[in-house]
């Protein structure tokens with residue numbers, strides 16, 4: 001039986017991971033970590049019987065402990081708690097379904113403890129890919145992509161010679177505002193931005209999809225996962241999200257992975273790799289589909305994407321600045337404190353002011369994050 005621990009079990013990816021465990025019946029859940037949703041976490045604990053659970057604050061821990069006082073489950077908190085879940089001796093795979101750079105330290109701890117990583121938490125690779133990828137090799141663990149595009153690329157590369165890979169064709173839906181111009185984007189509301197045409201996801205990544213920052217983060221994620229240069233990653237807008245991504249080889253052959261948009265496929269593939277399991281759900285019907293269309297990404301009206309290529313080209317600590325500024329800007333947008341277009345504006349300002357540290361350590365990455373947060377605070381006063 002595969003033994004799995006999950007960081008972020010109450011979120012979109014976390015709950016779908018547990019759905020897969022429920023359907024298959026042969027995955028053992030050994031530890032769960034959540035932020036603050038103790039009600040959902042309690043239900044998960046009662047259903048899946050982990051021996052360890054983490055929540056972020058002491059207050060939430062108290063609440064959880066009282067809810068599950070009839071059960072024998074240890075409850076831990078804070079960063080130490082997340083790391084304890086990541087390192088837990090019983091588990092073999094850690095699913096990183098937490099959102100944001102908070103995932104860096106637990107992911108590293110899990111790799112050092114010999115766990116394979118089913119990675120959804122792209123922010124960790126974007127900011128610390130230069131540390132994570134060599135460490136995976138050193139520790140002899142696998143990084144299995146959960147992000148649908150990266151799972152698609154991973155599937156396309158099965159049995160191929162990586163040296164013959166020429167280009168990654170990263171597909172993008174274009175988000176809810178595809179086709180809109182800057183003037184039209186200025187006053188869009190949180191509710192409009194949260195309406196993704198094809199996927200139902202957590203709030204942060206849904207906003208990232210609307211700004212195209214998500215595609216920028218995914219470009220950097222792909223760069224580390226598959227060892228390619230940013231200029232060898234091409235963004236292809238494909239509005240229906242049927243093609244999940246493609247690869248082009250030296251001879252010009254293009255291989256794609258297609259399917260209905262359902263995150264359970266990439267999650268399940270990562271958990272059972274290299275096995276494929278039956279997955280209930282709709283199948284692609286090409287007669288009904290009729291056509292698949294393609295476009296270039298609109299970098300002018302969605303500057304968040306171009307900024308990602310700038311950050312990737314400079315490398316070092318600049319992707320951390322890009323990511324941290326975006327994390328804070330998205331939180332401000334969700335709180336209705338800034339407008340939609342201010343998200344890329346804040347990212348750009350922070351990137352311009354930053355003095356790049358080459359190959360930053362984890363401490364320097366976290367320090368950079370703090371500095372960016374402080375800088376954004378100053379800018380707003």
Ligand code: NDP
Pocket residue numbers: 007008009010011012013014033034035036037038055056082096097098099100102120121122123146147148199200201202203204205263
């Ligand atoms: P959600 O916002 O739905 O879920 C985030 C999870 O992280 C929740 O369980 C939340 O707990 C937990 N969490 C947040 N803060 C803390 C904290 N301080 N300590 C412990 N747990 C915490 O996000 P998604 O599932 O959408 O995304 C997760 C990651 O996967 C992101 O990096 C995203 O980019 C990536 N991803 C997501 C996809 C999707 O379809 N959703 C697709 C591809 C990638 P709580 O709610 O209890 O506070």
Ligand code: MG
Pocket residue numbers: 147148149218
């Ligand atoms: Mg994706």
